Amino acid sequence: MIFGRHPVVEAVRSGVNFDKLILQKGVRGDFEKEIRQLSREFDIPLQVAPKERLRKWTSANHQGIIGLQSLIPYHRLENILPLVYERSEMPLLVILDGVTDVRNLGAIARSAECVGAHALIIPQKGSALINGEAIKTSAGALNRIPVCRESSLVNVIELLQQSGVQVLVSDLQAEKYIYDLDMRGPVALVVGSEDTGISQGVADRADERFIIPQAGSTDSFNVSVAAGIMLYEALRQRLQG
Incomplete structure (x- = not known):
């Protein structure tokens, strides 16, 4: 699991394989647009979930985004x-x-x-x-x-x-x-x-x-x-x- 805005964005851009990205419901603005664009560009499923759901994954400051890394590489x-x-x-x-x-x-x-x-x-x-x-x-x-x-x-x-x-x-x-x-x-x-x-x-x-x-x-x-x-x-x- 990778969380936090900068770490998740950098991991996606560097080619880390993700099973999905979880975006906190209510997040708006440039960051939301960037995450949606990255999920389309890198073919990563994007799920929007309430804050309580993200807290189940981590109690740390996730800044509204969590990425679940894949255990295998995906191919085209x-x-x-x-x-x-x-x-x-x-x-x-x-x-x-x-x-x-x-x-x-x-x-x-x-x-x-x-x-x-x-x-x-x-x-x-x-x-x-x-x-x-x-x-x-x-x-x-x-x-x-x-x-x-x-x-x-x-x-x-x-x-x-x-x-x-x-x-x-x-x-x-x-x-x-x-x-x-x-x-x-x-x-x-x-x-x-x-x-x-x-x-x-x-x-x-x-x-x-x-x-x-x-x-x-x-x-x-x-x-x-x-x-x-x-x-x-x-x-x-x-x-x-």
């Missing part, structure tokens, strides 16, 4: 994709659309790294923080697989499709089974929120929808289990050629 998808293609590899990416439980995020990262996925993509807002528990659950995979934090998943999907990557989403109403899809080419697999699933805007832009076969009566698999199944199917197809 636009930089990852060219490197994958340059290595003559087929991109395998995982998009987390509203996964808010840190243990689910960590478990998905572990499965993704195990099958050789090239990156995880998370949204700036509405995603679990990558904290110590997430890293522990991932068995350290979050330190090895690139994580891309992007402002808009809709824009991410457009970039992927323009780059030749097929975007696939799980849908209980879909007619195709997961093993009916060809995952040997460039693929991005979307996993949704634990409660509400994949957001409509993301689902509408997918190239294909599929269902994971079930025999029991439970509504669906846990999101991290479903992600593991999806990733394993992609790996199985690629190993078979």
